[in-house]
Amino acid sequence: MEPMNPVIDAIMTTRAMRRFADRPVADAAIETCLQAAQQAPSGGNVQPQQYMVVTDPALRAEVGRLYRLAYDRYERSLPDPGDMPDERAAASWRRNRDASRHLADHLGDVPVLVLFLQPIVPWGGEDEEGPLDIGRLDASVYPAVQNFCLAARSLGLGTALTTVIRIRTDEVFELLGVPARSDGRRRFEIAALVPVGHPTGSFGVAPRKPAATVTHWNGWGSRK
Numbered sequence: 700m701e702p703m704n705p706v707i708d709a710i711m712t713t714r715a716m717r718r719f720a721d722r723p724v725a726d727a728a729i730e731t732c733l734q735a736a737q738q739a740p741s742g743g744n745v746q747p748q749q750y751m752v753v754t755d756p757a758l759r760a761e762v763g764r765l766y767r768l769a770y771d772r773y774e775r776s777l778p779d780p781g782d783m784p785d786e787r788a789a790a791s792w793r794r795n796r797d798a799s800r801h802l803a804d805h806l807g808d809v810p811v812l813v814l815f816l817q818p819i820v821p822w823g824g825e826d827e828e829g830p831l832d833i834g835r836l837d838a839s840v841y842p843a844v845q846n847f848c849l850a851a852r853s854l855g856l857g858t859a860l861t862t863v864i865r866i867r868t869d870e871v872f873e874l875l876g877v878p879a880r881s882d883g884r885r886r887f888e889i890a891a892l893v894p895v896g897h898p899t900g901s902f903g904v905a906p907r908k909p910a911a912t913v914t915h916w917n918g919w920g921s922r923k
C-alpha cells in the first residue's frame with residue numbers, strides 16, 4: 700500500500716462512533732461537512748438529497764425516542780450470531796452490539812442529528828427495449844453521506860451512518876414537517892440518520908477483510 704497521507708488517514712479512521720461527549724458542535728462545522736457532502740457525485744449530477752439538521756433539544760429527544768423504538772424492534776429481530784470463529788471475533792461482535800445499544804439509548808442526547816432525505820421519484824427511464832437499469836437512486840445519496848462523515852472526521856467529530864429510524868419514518872416526518880404528496884403518499888424516504896458529536900473514544904482503524912481477499916484482477920478468482 701502507498702504511504703499514508705492526511706486524506707487516506709481520515710478515510711482509514713472514519714468508523715462508526717456511537718458514544719459522544721456532552722459538548723456542543725458548532726453550526727459552522729456542520730455547514731462545512733454539508734458543503735463536503737454536496738461535492739459528492741450523483742447520477743446525472745441530480746444531487747437528489749435534502750438534509751435535515753436537528754439541533755433543538757426537544758426535537759432531538761423525540762427523534763431519539765423514535766430511534767430507540769425502532770432499534771428495540773430491530774434488535775429483537777437479530778438472529779443469534781451462533782458460534783464465532785474465535786474470541787477476537789466474538790469480542791468485536793459484542794463491542795458492536797453494546798455500542799449500538801448505547802447509541803439507541805442516548806441518540807437524543809447527541810448534539811446534532813442529520814437526516815439525509817432522498818426523494819421518491821421514478822429513476823432510470825426506459826426505451827423501446829424496456830426499462831434501463833442504471834442503478835438505484837440511493838447510489839446518488841450515500842456518497843454524500845460518506846463525504847459528510849469524512850469531513851466530520853477531519854474536524855475531529857464522530858459520526859455513525861444509521862438507518863433503523865426508517866422503521867419510524869412517518870412519525871419522524873410528521874415531527875419535522877417533511878412534506879408528503881397531495882395524495883398523502885411519501886415524497887421522501889430517509890437514506891440515513893447521522894448523529895454528530897465529539898466522540899468520547901479515540902479514532903482508530905476498524906478491522907476489515909483485507910482488500911486482496913475480495914479483489915479479482917482481470918477475471919473472477921484471479922488474485923495478486
Ligand SMILES: Cc1cc2nc3c(=O)[nH]c(=O)nc-3n(C[C@H](O)[C@H](O)[C@H](O)COP(=O)(O)O)c2cc1C
Pocket residue numbers: 713714715716717795798799802859860861862863864905906
Ligand atoms: C447502510 C448502513 C446502515 C447502518 N445502520 C445502522 C443503525 O441503524 N444503527 C447503528 O448503530 N449502526 C448502523 N450502521 C453502522 C454499522 O453497524 C457499522 O458501519 C459497521 O458495524 C462497521 O463499524 P466500524 O466502522 O466501527 O467497524 C449502519 C451502517 C450502514 C452502512
